[in-house]
Amino acid sequence: MAAAAISHSSKLTISRANSLFNPPSTSSPSFSVIKPLSSSFFFTTTASRIHIHQTAPLHSLSRRLFLPSVSSIWNALTGGDSYREAVMAIRRGMLLFRQGDVWGSLAEFDKAIELDPRQKAYLWQRGFEEGAEQFRLDVAQNPNDTEESIWCFLCEAQLYGVDEARRRFLEVGRDPRPVMREAYNMFKDGGDPEKLLAQFSDNQAGEYFYASLYAGLYYESQNDPESAKLHLLAASESPYGQRSDDYMASLAKVHCLCRNWSSS
16 A cells, blocks of 8 residues: 555545655646545555554454565575665665655665565555556455555546546455455445444444545545545544554554644
């Protein structure tokens, strides 16, 4: 989910249009999750899935928390120094993203790909810079990743409009997390974010966080910045958003920071 996606101020804030974080020379608008935002709305998700929020039950954890697949182990055995240096660059990029340095994180993710091109297929964290293309590549490697599908929609909604993005919607396998199954259906079929929130408002802290996060992003894709602000702030300021090591919690905070959104 991804560093490149957060800022696209005129086209995709989330992943790919001209955005606050896209270089000035870029011709396409960035993606913030508001239509005039950018496809780079969420600029960076995170290459390593190492941190696990210890208080949340397994089914509510983000997939972003887990280590990469077995292929990563093979890469470590066969890639030599280039692979190890690429992994270090990814970790630096994730740290910089958490600190709000979007450009710095993108530079490290690009460095990782330069050191070991095989990393590109797994760098969902960088997804928004190249938007939908990156997420579709990620889903080809992990066909059951609900969040990649949603992020692809967010990017393409800014590029082609909501109707076309829904027509092109990436269908994936069944997510074990109830909140993500409902979020997936909301984006796929055009549901009501308030119903999603009502369904999970009294549930586990992680489920409330994800319901608020994706409700906000849904509103942003519909060009409703006020509703997006309300729910993204709720996600970032929730107990899970404040205390969890989940990379998506950092993403919510950085998103609000980049939008200059605060509850005050």
